Amino acid sequence: MAVVARGVATAAGLLLVASMLVFALVRAAPGDAVDVEFGESGASALLSPEEEAVARAQRARELGLDRSVPEQYARWLDRVVRLDLGTSFRTGRPVADELGDRVAASAALGGAGFLVALTVAWLIAALSARRPGGLLDHALRVLSLTATAVPTFLLGSLGLRYAAEWFGYPVAGEASWRRLWLPAVVLGVGAMPVVARLLRASLITEYGRPYALAARARGTSTARLTFRHVMRPAFAPLLTLAGLTLSSLVAASVITEVIFSWPGVSEYAVSAISAKDYPVVQAYLLLVVAVVVVVNRTMDVLQHLLDPRVAHAAQVA
């Protein structure tokens, strides 16, 4: 219970500081939502300068942009505390509705990408740790390095092209399970190498420990040794990294979402930033912090379950 309370307090503090920073930064950039609106709509061309000034002032008043930045911040904070994220400057719809549709899509993509990354990393690590320096280890290292080196946009565009040609992959359309697998693979492959390299190193360390030797001396096969003895202690310390990976896959996979026109939050947030749609940007930030905190807390709990020695050590220290 105390852990949960502390988690919420940390998240709230983090959010407060981060929101202030973003609030200040977004507003420090030249131009605001009114400029964007008038520029895009072409209204400036039709109005006399005086009329335009009046119209702009009125619009700014509607959006609350005529007040000082601290005042705007206070008003925003006041609403958020009452769970009202405000309305989008651009569409006039409640931000909660706008983001809500997209959160599910992002979570599905990030989650699927994470599963791909973990599965592939796990396989590669288990195979290459068996004979460090062996042929398979080298081959898999090359594979991992290539996966790191190839930029997501390239892998994504190529993947899209060939998948469309060979498997009739639907390039555009709603978020659907049929469209999920390709971006998930692209995301997963990008995130896999770091996990694979660290897990490999961790496995090699564990193989060298006396308990692994003793297990082999009792007649344990290599496969059994890997999966029943060594994997759990080797993987436990990587949970923190896994958590960070998952957070970024869910909340910040902009490039993949754009390339696959996947209607997720990150893609939406980017367009909101360029349109100076402040309420959306703020809400997005809130979401990212929430994801990071929730995922990290979950990983902490998982780590305690996976490696009870952590709890033990924390107690002694």
Add this chain to the structure above:
Amino acid sequence: MSTPVLSVSGLTVTYGQLPVLDGIDLDLVAGRVHVILGASGSGKSTLLRALIGMVPSPGQVSARRFLLRTAGGEVDLSTPDAWRQVRGRHVGLIAQDPAQALTPLRRAGSLVREADRLTGGTADRGRVAEVLRAAGFTDPRAVASRYCFELSGGMAQRLGVGLAVAPRPAVLLADEPSTALDGLARARLAATLRQVANDGAAVVLVTHDVALAAGLADDVTTLDDGRLHDGRLAEGVPRHQGIRRIAVSVPPPADRDGAAMLSVRGLRKRYRGTGPVLDGVDLDVADGEVVGIAGRSGAGKTTLLRCLVGLERPDGGELRIAGRTPAEAGWRSLRRLVQVVPQDPRASLNPWRTAGDLVADPLDAHRIGTRAQRRARADELLDRVGLAGLEHRRPGQLSTGQCQRVAIARALAVRPRLLVADEPVTALDAPLRQGVLDLLGDVVREHGMAALVISHDLHVLEALCHRIAVLDAGRIVEDLPAAALRDDGTHPLTRALIDCHPTGETHVG
């Protein structure tokens, strides 16, 4: 003599061009304990690995003959594949450090079940309980459900031995099984090994623990230069492994009430979820006095040490160093007075720094002298501990004994008034122990400082200390002058410790 269970001849193991074992001939006979002695680096570990078919990868194994005779017939072990059916089932291994040799994140029962299934057992609940009971656990169900990392050292040892012995292997290998054990556990291990041999297995005991070897050996061979030589436990090797008594000092200060260097009153400490680890410890160390703390594993020795140097905050009681409590003086200034010689020197030295840096480190930390003065002092100290000219070596380039000397030099750097040594020679091979003990005795005498030595080895304490206190379950149960302990010690634990560390000589041919 009956037919050997395992016959090896011409066993050679090479790493690259280097032969580690060079034509070993070995016949292991059922019912006998074969002791193999050898200095570190003589290839003992490689021999054991070869005898269970697990020489690590660049090693090349060849043998003219490598035959195992089982009830089912003869098995030729010269190919790696043949070992799959043999390992664990016909040849078992007891590892060096039992606590490290159990998969930490598995439950004890699960390990037993797995081992039993691998060796063709029923692996049901009854069998698990049977194996655990045979290993000496009175409540198998409670043990079965515990994670291996939660087991105490003694329990881990029983489980490790139980796992190796349960399938009744024809050959049981034991690799320095006593190094990590306190005296009582060692005695129990010796009894188990004897029993296994009497039950019809050939036992191979690789050790440099002469006392253990002397009590068990039917045959003795010595491994040297990759070859086995007929050996005998040299007559007159004292049971206490050659550790001599060291004249530590001019008579210990008679005036106990005078300036006590260390004074501990009613020190208490407990960790969450455990019973009290320290349960009211009273202890005094006078200036210039060397006091030993003896006790079994788990008695609270290390926790006591951690409290004394401020690494652990006691729950209650009073601690005074040179008359001042930490609250009055602050740990920063007290740490200049108390320095520690750690248990595992290699683990306590940062592998990336040179010996000179490591020794100068406390001087840097306390900002004593100029940079040049610190370096000069470090060189002088390295010279003193017999490592002159090695100041640019890193721990990886030093032997374990040399690492311990670096640790001692580092502890002396700030001229402490109290030296605390935690199992100072446990990590060292027997032949190196005397040298390090001599050095400790010398520096304590030269600096006229007080010292607190913690060990489970009574011989070590007798060699160094004026006075020995016995710690059990978080309390000092006996506190006597070292010379009087054997005669006047009355507490059962003191008697047990004395029984496990006999004086006197062995004569095993």
